[in-house]
Amino acid sequence: MVKKIINNPKDVVKETMEGLLLANHGKIVKVEDANAVVRPSIPAGKVGLLVGGGSGHEPLFAGFVGDHLADGAVSGNVFAAPAPDQILAATKALDHGKGVLYLYGNYAGDNMNFDIAAELAELEGISTKTVRIYDDVASAPLERIDDRRGIAGDLFVIKVAGAAAAELDSLDEVFRVTAKARDFTRSMGVAISPGSIPETGQPTFEIGEGEIEIGMGLHGEAGVSREKLMPADELVSRMTDLILKDLPFKAGDEVCLLINNLGATTMMELLIVNRKVREILAEAKINVHDTMMGSYCTSQEMAGFSISLLKLDDELKKYYDMPAESFAFTKR
Amino acid sequence: MVKKIINNPKDVVKETMEGLLLANHGKIVKVEDANAVVRPSIPAGKVGLLVGGGSGHEPLFAGFVGDHLADGAVSGNVFAAPAPDQILAATKALDHGKGVLYLYGNYAGDNMNFDIAAELAELEGISTKTVRIYDDVASAPLERIDDRRGIAGDLFVIKVAGAAAAELDSLDEVFRVTAKARDFTRSMGVAISPGSIPETGQPTFEIGEGEIEIGMGLHGEAGVSREKLMPADELVSRMTDLILKDLPFKAGDEVCLLINNLGATTMMELLIVNRKVREILAEAKINVHDTMMGSYCTSQEMAGFSISLLKLDDELKKYYDMPAESFAFTKR
Amino acid sequence: MTIDSISLSQVKDAFHFIANRMVDSKDMLTQADQAIGDGDHGIGMARGFEAVNNMLEAKTLNNVEDVFFNTGTSLLASIGGASGAIFGSFFMGAGKALQGAEILNAAGYQKALEAGLAMVKKRGNASIGDKTMVDALEPAVDAANQYSGSSLEELAGLVAAASHEGMEKTKTFTAKIGKAKTLGERTLGHADPGAISITLIFEALKEYISSL
């Protein structure tokens, strides 16, 4: 049994939600009969932005509901997409006549459940559009980009989408900007020790002493290879190589950089990683506009991290730079 | 060997600093010949606020150098206080004629090294004052409060001191407000698995399966007792009991709450803990003004957390509520 | 003597029997998903079929369609994830095909399976060889279509056997869909968790009928 500071493992999702609501001091409210939260006062005529996915990635998703960020979040059980009725309840709470944009990671479970919800919403006269995030370059070749998983790059897309949804007043326009942010985002993760699912008490995968999984997914799904642990600099070189050549990012590009902690990795390690990422980007003449670093999109207590880049153009930069505020992310 | 994503273990402190500087995009600069950072432009006539301590607690301390926060931070080796010459170099960089307030956790090593630095600063005509943080109720009885350790409560004291140092223009006044914030702060931590020191590759302590250390210190120093792991609610009750009766906090009090991740604990667990803390505070009729939750003051990859309370009065509330911005903490 | 049909109350009993089987298989299914997925399939299925058990107690079910369809909606709402949508869609699709039937016979079972498969494919777009539950479901439907003259008992046996065989075959496939897909070659040798589940469901139904 993996040790955890919890009560009954079956209650973790419910109790997590209770704790989050209290920590938000009224800035988010619960949707009745659903494991979903929304902002208490959404301006009439605003396009709604709904994010969501499985629980277990805290503070993603509900930690990013706030001003100039998501309007609502719906969370499933640990590592399981939310069910359609939950998504529909959140959709209804968010719709103010302009429709709702669904924004989530590209997984079979999420895709199917959100699609069913979208069909149900349509029956109730609510228009929705969907952007699936597929930033993980390790999970499929570029030709099959829509087979790729969504990982920490979610953050960039939510940041831009939140600002766009606050400023633009048509679902189509919010969709366009959000899809562009998604298309301009690339990520890759690694892990050296597993997370675990509270209800089973078991690690999501096994990994040997001295081994590292390159391309690790957000739920412990395996990546591109299992290797001997290598020095941070060598690891970072390999990861950034794959990321840079994928979009591709080119000399003269301006990017935002996210180094995301999958759970148990130290900030010291992230900073050491950052050093090498910046050295490589500087050599490639890619200019880093801003850096986010921390535990945003986790996989329980998995030790590992991911690197994400968002390529900016004037429009994306404008939305990225806007102030925002939520439980897990504040920008002045 | 504990697995880490680093290069040569002897270089972790240096490389961490390099990564931090890059992540700050010019908002902090390095002090020459010292493992210290300062804000690049400190207004003439401002009282300087210098924080510091051992490395290994990232993002503490250097992550809190910024607007309305610390003006500088000096970091020692992992879990070792910085040497006097380093502290002195940072002191000189911060002094603008109004003197420098030293603010750090109450450990023999920090006390001695900062005291030597203060003596050396005095020789150079720089006045300093010192506030040692001793918020850890688990580390000594109330009668010997100045034997207690400083743990995550540092955050509250730095937040208030940073705002006070930005607003007030005498070292004595900044000292007074900072000491009050320190006196009104109480914390307690627990851990279920150890951190490790990169240079030894060894965990800082051993703990059995199914065991928890109550009162764990920031460097893995033992606490008040080693027990069987218990449900989160029971654990939180025991911790808050000890905290509440220590100041004591009373019905009608207004407090800020910090639930700090010591490293590898999940946000899910922190939120579950928060739920119970709030239930107990509500019963005790203690009003929670604001909540901070996250990995602020860590002990490498230790799994565990601490609960801290800051009791507010009008003055502390004013400084707590001011906007602030740094690498690790932003408040709008 | 072979059983040609079962009554509404037997269908309810059968679904309890299936639900208990799935709840009891929690650890086994979770381990299967640990090998090639994210290790939650067993807890999802157990949670889903606990909800089915509760629904069977609480809800007025007027015909066999109701039993199948409400099983589907219970799974859909309580599991979430890929399996909630897939297994939920399967039972909802199967239920609709039963059109108010008051008993379950071979013809009904065959129609239900066919419609269930269609719903699953509509929802999930998986084909044979993608290493999903479709690899166990589609051969079962094929078997049912081929042998449509048999009794319900015989058909249930054929369906269970075909599904089992299809499930075993998934060990030779590399995953192309779902959370296992990025594992590629490393999924070889492991059966797909969802394929195991659908086989368990068909086997439980067969056992229930044979025990009558």
Add this chain to the structure above:
Amino acid sequence: MTIDSISLSQVKDAFHFIANRMVDSKDMLTQADQAIGDGDHGIGMARGFEAVNNMLEAKTLNNVEDVFFNTGTSLLASIGGASGAIFGSFFMGAGKALQGAEILNAAGYQKALEAGLAMVKKRGNASIGDKTMVDALEPAVDAANQYSGSSLEELAGLVAAASHEGMEKTKTFTAKIGKAKTLGERTLGHADPGAISITLIFEALKEYISSL
């Protein structure tokens, strides 16, 4: 024949000998600190005495005071932490008492020890029984004061022995200062890491002199 004094260049050699001993004791000291502190004492002392070795090579040292004093400043600047301040203060205090001496004899060693102890106490405020290096240092100073008529070689032996005895006694104390203090009773049975270090230093000096 017993050795009454050593020359400046022998003092430098002796400090190299001590420094190497401390560097070699890294793991042992770290383990001692893992038992009751934060597990870094060995790495701090090793880093500090590596700096001492470098300083001895790089710096012009004109007399015995210089050797002691610069050893202190090297430790202070390179270790940080409690032991940087304590061991740095010890050697700086000891050095000042030697006032430009060109050799180290028994009288000088005795004065140096006494002044070193005074600096340590001024800096750290620890008393006998607090479970710190003072528990090994103070008995060593007492021994030196009592036997001030002996040769340097004899004195070095007495100092090492008294310090060793004091260090052993720390096993019976509960910590009252430093990172071990909150462990209270649980520190029983473990020697204080800093007390082990000062004993190692005195023993190495004694061995060096005896080997001449």
